[in-house]
Each structure stands twice: as C-alpha cells, then as structure tokens.
Amino acid sequence: YAKASSSSTSTPGKIQNPYAKASSSTPGKVQNPYAKSNPSPSLQQQQQQSSSLSGGGRADINDPNALWADKYAPNSTRMILGNGENVRKLQNWLKTWEDTFNTAPKNGKVRAFNPRTGPFKAALLSGPPGIGKTTTAVLVAEEANRHVLELNASDTRSKKTLEATLGDVTGNQVLSFAPTTEETAAKKSNNINTNHQPHQKRCIIMDEVDGMGAGDRSGMSELIKLIKESKVPIICICNDRQSQKIKSLVSYCLDLKYRRPIKSVIARRAVEIGNAEGMKVEYNAAESVAESCGNDIRQVLNCMQMWSNKKHQSNNGESADMTYKDFKDRNSLVNKDEMLRVGLFDAARMIIEGRKGLIDAGEIAQRSHLFKRTDAFFTDYSLMGLLVHQNYLKTVNSRFLKTRTSGDVSAEYSCLEDMYQGTQSMSDFAMAEHAVRGGDQNWGLLPLCSILTVKSANHAAGESGGFLPGYPEFSSWLGKNSTRGKKNRLLQELSHHINYKISADNTELRLGYLPVMRNTLANMMIAKEPRVNETIEFMDEYGLDRDDVFENLDEFVMDQKVKKFADIESKSKAAFTREFNKGIHKSQALVDEIGTTTRKRKATTSTEIEAEDGVIEAESSDEEDEEKEAEELRKLFQKKPAASRKKITKTTAKKGKKAKK
Numbered sequence: 001y002a003k004a005s006s007s008s009t010s011t012p013g014k015i016q017n018p019y020a021k022a023s024s025s026t027p028g029k030v031q032n033p034y035a036k037s038n039p040s041p042s043l044q045q046q047q048q049q050s051s052s053l054s055g056g057g058r059a060d061i062n063d064p065n066a067l068w069a070d071k072y073a074p075n076s077t078r079m080i081l082g083n084g085e086n087v088r089k090l091q092n093w094l095k096t097w098e099d100t101f102n103t104a105p106k107n108g109k110v111r112a113f114n115p116r117t118g119p120f121k122a123a124l125l126s127g128p129p130g131i132g133k134t135t136t137a138v139l140v141a142e143e144a145n146r147h148v149l150e151l152n153a154s155d156t157r158s159k160k161t162l163e164a165t166l167g168d169v170t171g172n173q174v175l176s177f178a179p180t181t182e183e184t185a186a187k188k189s190n191n192i193n194t195n196h197q198p199h200q201k202r203c204i205i206m207d208e209v210d211g212m213g214a215g216d217r218s219g220m221s222e223l224i225k226l227i228k229e230s231k232v233p234i235i236c237i238c239n240d241r242q243s244q245k246i247k248s249l250v251s252y253c254l255d256l257k258y259r260r261p262i263k264s265v266i267a268r269r270a271v272e273i274g275n276a277e278g279m280k281v282e283y284n285a286a287e288s289v290a291e292s293c294g295n296d297i298r299q300v301l302n303c304m305q306m307w308s309n310k311k312h313q314s315n316n317g318e319s320a321d322m323t324y325k326d327f328k329d330r331n332s333l334v335n336k337d338e339m340l341r342v343g344l345f346d347a348a349r350m351i352i353e354g355r356k357g358l359i360d361a362g363e364i365a366q367r368s369h370l371f372k373r374t375d376a377f378f379t380d381y382s383l384m385g386l387l388v389h390q391n392y393l394k395t396v397n398s399r400f401l402k403t404r405t406s407g408d409v410s411a412e413y414s415c416l417e418d419m420y421q422g423t424q425s426m427s428d429f430a431m432a433e434h435a436v437r438g439g440d441q442n443w444g445l446l447p448l449c450s451i452l453t454v455k456s457a458n459h460a461a462g463e464s465g466g467f468l469p470g471y472p473e474f475s476s477w478l479g480k481n482s483t484r485g486k487k488n489r490l491l492q493e494l495s496h497h498i499n500y501k502i503s504a505d506n507t508e509l510r511l512g513y514l515p516v517m518r519n520t521l522a523n524m525m526i527a528k529e530p531r532v533n534e535t536i537e538f539m540d541e542y543g544l545d546r547d548d549v550f551e552n553l554d555e556f557v558m559d560q561k562v563k564k565f566a567d568i569e570s571k572s573k574a575a576f577t578r579e580f581n582k583g584i585h586k587s588q589a590l591v592d593e594i595g596t597t598t599r600k601r602k603a604t605t606s607t608e609i610e611a612e613d614g615v616i617e618a619e620s621s622d623e624e625d626e627e628k629e630a631e632e633l634r635k636l637f638q639k640k641p642a643a644s645r646k647k648i649t650k651t652t653a654k655k656g657k658k659a660k661k
Contacts, residue, residue, distance in 0.1 A: 068301040072273050077139050080132050081269060081297060082261030086125070090140050090235075093123055093254055097233045098201070120254040122227045122234040124209075126241035127258030130296035134207055137235045141203040146233075152207035162222045202232045210238040210246055220245055227252050260295035263287050270300055279308050280321040288327055347376035348387040348472045352395060354458045356465030370454070377450035385433060385453055386475035389426055392457045393419065395466025415462075422459035428452050490552045497543045510556060517542065518553045525549075526563055530572045532579050540585050546577070 059066035059073075074080050077087055100119050125133045141148045212219045227234055236253060238246055267286035274281035281304070293299040307330075308320040342350070351373050358366050377384050396419050403412040429452035435442045436449065460466065491506050494514070502513060524535045539549060550573070554564045 068273060068277070068305045069298045072276075072301065074132070074135055074139065077136065077143060080136055080139070081265050082131070083127075083136070083258050086256045086258060087136055087140065089254070089256060090123060090125075090136065091144070093120070094140060094144050094146075094203070094233055097121075102231055118254065120252065121230055122236055122253045123256060124246070124250060124253035125235065125237045125256050125258060126246070127239070128260060128294075128296070129239055130298035131258055131260050132297065133237050133258055134205070137205050137237060141205070141235070144201075144203070146201045146203040148203050148205060150205040150207060162219060162226065204230075204232055204234045206234060206236045208238065209236045209249065210240045210243045212245060220249065224249060224252055261297065263290040263295055266290040266295060266297055266300055269297075270304060273301065274304060274308075274322070277308060278320075279304070282323050285322045285324040285327045288324065289322075342376060342379060344380050344383065344387070345472045347379040348384060348391065349468055350376045351384070351388055351454055352391050352457045352461070352466070352468050352472065354395070354461030354465045355463065356461070356467070359464050373454045373457075374447075374450045377453055381446060381449070383475070385429055385449065386477055387472055388453050388457055389477070390475045391468060391472045392422060392426070392460045395457070395461045395468055396422075398467065399462055418459045418462060422456045425452050425456040425459060429456065487555055490555055494544075494548060494552060497545070497548060501542050514553065514556050518557070521549055521553070522563070522565070525565065525568060525572065525576070530568075530576065532576050535576065536580055536583070536585075545585065546580060 059070035061071055063071070077091070080087060101121060125137060127133055138148055138150070206223065209220070209223070212223075223234075223236075236249065240246070241257065264287065267283055267290055270286040270289065271281050271283055274286075286300075289303055290300050293303060304322070307322055354373075355366070355369070358369055361369070396415065400412070400415045400419075403415050429449055432445050432449050432452060436445050488506075491510060495504075495506055495509055498509075498513075502509065504513060521535060521538065524531045524538070535549075539545070550565045550568075554566060557564065
C-alpha cells in the first residue's frame with residue numbers, strides 16, 4: 001500500500017507510511033500548552049493549564065501517531081487525578097521503609113508484626129482499571145530515587161520463576177552507573193572523587209496479581225514468602241480486591257483501595273487535552289464521555305482520539321470538535337460496553353424485569369434490549385441463574401393480584417400460563433447447566449443457559465415487563481445446599497456407628513430407624529425423672545455416643561414444636577455425663593481404632609462380637625503377642641514422672657560405660 005514519495009524534502013524512492021500523520025514540525029501545528037515556555041501576560045490562561053498538566057509521560061509529546069493516553073500520562077505524582085490520600089500514604093510508606101525494616105532499632109527490640117497495624121513490607125493497590133494504579137506506583141518509586149523492577153501478567157510468575165528471578169533481587173541493592181548531575185557537580189565542587197558509584201535502592205512492582213492463574217503454579221504462596229523475607233519494598237496491584245487469591249495476600253500488605261475520579265475532574269482534564277490537540281470539546285460533552293466510559297480516564301482519552309480521527313460534517317465542513325449534541329448522535333461509536341460497568345444485582349434486575357419500558361419501542365430497540373439481557377447473564381454466569389431463580393416469580397405477584405381483584409378469569413388464566421411457561425424454562429435451564437457443569441463439561445451450552453434464563457424472566461414479567469420490588473434477594477439455595485451437605489455427613493456418621501447392629505442404607509435409616517430411636521431416647525431423658533441408666537444401655541446397644549444423642553439426632557427432626565435434647569435442663573445433662581463417663585462404651589471403639597493396625601482392629605472387632613453373643617474362646621498366641629506389643633507402645637508414649645526419667649537416664653549411662661569397657 002505504500003507509495004514512493006514525490007516530495008522534494010524526502011529521499012527519492014523512500015517508502016512512506018500513508019497512514020501516518022504529518023510531522024508536528026509542520027507550520028501551523030497546534031502548540032502543546034503543557035510544554036514549558038517563557039511567561040507571557042497575554043498567555044495567562046495557557047500558563048495555568050501548563051501548571052496543572054504535563055505531557056510526554058510514556059511517548060513523545062510531538063508524535064502525532066502516539067496514543068493520547070501515553071502522550072499525556074502523568075510524569076509526576078502531582079498530575080495524578082484523584083486518590084490523593086492513597087498517593088500520600090504510599091509515599092510515606094516507601095519513605096520510611098528502610099528505617100523500619102533495614103535499620104537496627106535503637107532499643108534493640110524488633111517491632112512485632114500486626115495484621116491490622118503492620119508494619120507492612122508490601123503495599124496492595126486495588127481498584128478498577130484505567131484510574132492510575134500502575135502509574136502511581138511507578139512515579140512514587142521513581143520520585144523516591146528507586147530502581148523499579150516491574151512484573152505483569154505477560155510474565156511467567158510461577159513459584160519456580162519468582163524464586164529464580166526475585167530470590168536474589170529481594171536481598172540486594174543495585175548499582176547506579178549514571179549518577180545525577182547534581183551529585184556530580186556537588187562532589188566536584190568539594191574536590192571529591194566522582195568515580196565512586198552510589199547505591200540505588202530497589203522497588204519491585206507486581207502488577208495484576210489477581211491474574212496469577214493456573215499457569216503461575218504456587219506463585220501466590222511464593223510471593224507471600226518473598227514478602228516475608230524481602231529487604232526490598234514490594235508494591236502489588238490488582239483489579240479484583242474480592243478475589244480468593246487476594247485474600248491470603250491482604251494480611252501482609254498495606255491495603256490502599258483506589259476509586260474512580262468524579263466525572264467533573266476528568267472532564268476538565270479532557271477539555272484541556274482537547275485544546276492541546278486542536279480539538280474544541282464542550283464541558284458537558286466531556287462529562288458525558290466520562291460517564292459513558294465509567295469514569296475510566298484511559299478510555300476517555302482513547303474515545304476522544306478516535307473522535308478526532310473520525311471527523312464529521314458540521315456547519316463549517318469537516319470538524320473534529322465535540323459538542324454535546326454531536327456526542328449524543330454518535331454515542332454508539334465510542335461508548336464503552338455498558339455490561340462491563342453493571343454489577344451482579346443490577347444485571348439480575350435487568351433480566352428479571354424483562355421487557356420493561358419497551359411497550360412502544362421499535363424492533364431495533366427491542367432486539368438491542370434482548371441482547372443486553374443475554375449479555376447481563378455473563379456478568380457472573382455461575383450465580384446469575386440462581387439469582388433469577390430466587391426472584392423471577394416475584395414479578396408475577398402484582399399482575400396476579402390485579403386479575404384476582406378485577407375478577408377477570410381469562411386474565412388470571414393467562415397469568416398462570418405465563419408462570420407455568422417461566423417455571424418450565426427454568427427447569428430447562430437447570431438441565432442445560434447440569435450438562436455444562438456435570439461430567440460432560442459441555443461449555444458450548446452456556447449461551448443456551450443465558451437464553452433460557454432470559455426466557456424464564458420474560459414469561460414471568462409478561463409482555464409489558466414487570467417490576468421487582470426492592471433489591472434482588474440473594475439465592476437461598478446456597479445456604480440450603482450447605483445444610484443438606486452437613487446433614488448428609490451427620491447421617492453417614494450415625495450409619496457408621498450403628499452399622500454392626502442395623503443393616504440399612506441412609507434413606508431407610510433416616511426414614512425408618514432414626515425417628516423411632518429418637519422418640520425412645522426422648523421419652524427416657526425428657527421426663528420429670530430422667531432414666532439415665534436405661535438411656536446409656538440403649539445407646540450401648542446401638543453404639544451411639546453422647547454427641548449422637550444430644551446434638552446430631554435433633555438435626556433430623558421435621559416437627560419444630562417437638563422438644564429437643566438441647567432443651568434438657570443442665571442438671572439432668574450433668575447427671576447423665578457423670579454416669580456415662582464411669583463406664584466403657586462401644587462408641588469408643590472408633591477412638592481406639594485410630595492408632596492401631598488394620599489387623600488389630602479386626603481382632604478387636606471379632607472379640608467384641610463374640611462377647612456380645614456369649615461365646616468365649618481362647619485367644620491365639622499371635623493375638624497375645626500383639627496385645628503385649630500394643631501395651632508396650634502405649635507405655636512408651638505415656639508421660640513418666642521426673643524421678644523415673646532420671647533413673648532411666650542413669651541406668652542407660654551405666655550401661656553405656658559398661659559397653660565401652
């Protein structure tokens with residue numbers, strides 16, 4: 001696509017880039033108001049802008065093809081928009097780091113680490129993308145005259161890589177082979193040898209630590225280990241503060257939570273940058289851009305640069321200026337994806353309320369709204385189905401009550417039919433999600449899950465959409481499923497305790513045996529005069545222990561009005577506990593089995609069964625030997641009095657002397 005340049009100023013035959021803009025050295029270019037210039041009374045307003053902005057942070061300010069986000073990136077902490085308190089905290093933390101950790105305390109006492117108050121060897125900067133977290137970390141470190149070593153998501157950060165890369169770095173300093181001009185001049189004026197190279201302190205920046213995934217195996221644990229042992233400050237940066245990976249890291253870091261700057265601050269900076277690029281931007285248009293981009297500074301500058309490149313027709317011909325009216329007309333060209341800024345519960349409300357506000361809308365608007373609802377499902381596809389399942393029938397209530405009040409039978413039937421269709425779609429969603437998360441792992445069905453969720457809510461809300469009263473309720477299925485898992489575990493324990501007496505599966509045990517056993521024990525204990533001995537005999541017969549009766553059996557009671565074992569008077573419980581602790585019970589066999597071999601467990605179990613049936617047989621010599629060995633092992637682990645230990649030591653010493661002789 002390139003052509004040979006015919007310009008007299010270019011080399012003959014040189015290939016030019018047809019997409020590159022003209023050099024900034026051409027006459028008539030818009031001057032950069034942020035570059036330093038001599039004061040001039042006529043340029044007072046421009047001087048004020050120059051004092052509040054700076055350009056050329058990561059790119060040449062005169063490069064017409066550079067991104068504006070790079071050209072006008074801050075080159076000083078004073079230029080950072082918002083979060084001033086966090087910037088000051090980070091500066092103070094980095095300033096006092098050496099005195100806190102690398103300098104011996106005057107009183108000789110090392111300050112103990114406290115997870116709440118520190119001192120912290122690392123800092124954690126968390127917040128949404130595009131608000132200056134990485135820029136802040138780099139600028140604060142550079143202003144503290146530190147050598148910055150940055151690792152981000154593009155680098156491998158596994159345990160092995162971190163250990164090899166940062167193992168020596170965290171315990172050393174780096175030599176600066178380029179001393180500053182001020183230092184050199186000061187040394188020359190004092191006749192000091194300038195060949196000596198000064199030490200420069202390090203600072204490590206770990207960007208996007210919440211993105212350390214499967215490829216960075218054990219990377220987070222190695223990072224925490226490095227933080228504990230480091231002699232160099234480490235600044236960690238993340239977007240998702242609530243990630244499970246970050247929870248283990250937070251307690252070792254100074255926690256600095258960044259927030260998006262308000263739109264008015266971003267708008268003022270956008271207007272100034274637009275003027276620097278020869279683009280007139282109305283203030284209310286700049287505010288609208290900031291709002292549509294979710295107060296993301298980087299995205300605002302990218303949108304403005306795209307706008308300036310795609311000139312539009314105006315009264316004065318083609319123009320790159322941005323007015324409020326022009327922005328509203330061309331909003332879709334530069335608008336950031338709305339779903340990226342929608343939270344979980346707001347997305348759930350959008351799905352549940354269905355076609356709300358689309359009664360008189362056209363086909364294009366209806367289709368666009370449908371796509372938005374399907375995209376809202378992917379805000380968090382692991383929880384969205386549960387949230388919709390918990391709340392979608394609430395939109396039917398108001399419609400159904402209106403039909404009952406009006407006495408319209410056909411409308412009432414139509415409402416019930418919509419409810420049936422919604423529940424049917426939700427049932428189909430459950431089947432599709434099981435195929436996604438079950439053994440098949442068919443993730444290609446995830447878009448189908450999205451459509452079925454939207455369909456369920458659409459049927460429930462009706463043709464005109466519904467209204468969800470209040471905030472979407474969180475799914476109660478998670479709590480109920482956790483309770484179900486707990487009761488299954490308790491039922492398994494009970495089955496293990498009584499399986500030698502009762503042969504039944506968990507279902508038969510739960511429905512047939514446990515209610516009868518509980519009622520029998522309750523009649524013995526929950527009485528005016530508790531029959532403690534009979535209760536203990538019954539428990540020994542079925543191998544139940546104290547926790548099984550007083551805690552676990554109450555978990556399987558369906559009738560909440562029945563008096564529970566937890567309601568027994570403490571006086572009766574104390575009497576039962578004293579009597580129960582006097583004897584040896586079959587339920588204690590599980591405790592005895594823990595420290596012995598499998599063969600010993602079988603011998604013990606068979607002996608108990610023979611004693612239970614009244615059959616007494618002589619034990620074999622092998623079993624007697626095992627009993628003696630087990631008894632000797634138990635004696636070894638028992639605590640011995642101090643006097644006996646001294647005797648054993650003296651006896652051992654005498655034996656040692658005799659052996660030497």
